[in-house]
Amino acid sequence: xxxxxxxxxxxxxxxxxxxxxxxxxxxxxxxxxxxxxxxxxxxxxxxxxxxxxxxxxxxxxxxxxxxxxxxxxxxxxxxxxxxxxxxxxxxxxxxxxxxxxxxxxxxxxxxxxxx
Amino acid sequence: xxxxxxxxxxxxxxxxxxxxxxxxxxxxxxxxxxxxxxxxxxxxxxxxxxxxxxxxxxxxxxxxxxxxxxxxxxxxxxxxxxxxxxxxxxxxxxxxxxxxxxxxxxxxxxxxx
Numbered sequence: 001x002x003x004x005x006x007x008x009x010x011x012x013x014x015x016x017x018x019x020x021x022x023x024x025x026x027x028x029x030x031x032x033x034x035x036x037x038x039x040x041x042x043x044x045x046x047x048x049x050x051x052x053x054x055x056x057x058x059x060x061x062x063x064x065x066x067x068x069x070x071x072x073x074x075x076x077x078x079x080x081x082x083x084x085x086x087x088x089x090x091x092x093x094x095x096x097x098x099x100x101x102x103x104x105x106x107x108x109x110x111x112x113x114x115x
Numbered sequence: 116x117x118x119x120x121x122x123x124x125x126x127x128x129x130x131x132x133x134x135x136x137x138x139x140x141x142x143x144x145x146x147x148x149x150x151x152x153x154x155x156x157x158x159x160x161x162x163x164x165x166x167x168x169x170x171x172x173x174x175x176x177x178x179x180x181x182x183x184x185x186x187x188x189x190x191x192x193x194x195x196x197x198x199x200x201x202x203x204x205x206x207x208x209x210x211x212x213x214x215x216x217x218x219x220x221x222x223x224x225x226x227x228x
Binding site: 033035040041042043044045048055056089091093102103104105106107108109111 | 119121148150152157158159160161162165206208210214215216217218219220221
């Protein structure tokens, strides 16, 4: 197992375009999280899944953002009509279950630049 | 609501010395976990250490230890015998009932040779 995998690692897009990121969690993990991190800040929660069910979404997740985890394995995060303010590192993490003592393992992130 | 506060934007430590990175938290949930992550310049978040709210003893993992003071709601990370490779951002995080993780703003640690 190679850990949490995110693709692409870097994405440059023009304002107004749609982008989609993919996250492959550690295979036996049923929790999957998406976070956004801007320079000099800690990760901000966007959404998380328990298997295929999306359990919580942050108010940061505007209607331009949508996330799916159709079969409870990999997940995609789509941003429609990108804006310059969407430029950030998008981090995916997974954990084994929802117990409080379970650490989350992070991928290397997708760095989005909107020009 | 949960909140994590890290008040040290940047810290310097001499190689081979120990350093303490501060973290305070706020939650009304009785069951929660406290975590420390390291983020090198490459961007990946590396899990370092975990402390449960009901744990009686402070957690230790190699050169990392967590100074947990529940009454003060603090969970400071102590790194002993600092190495050059310890230079990175360090984030304190909390999860209540295994839900989303809340992160602080981080502390940038620089180890001086």
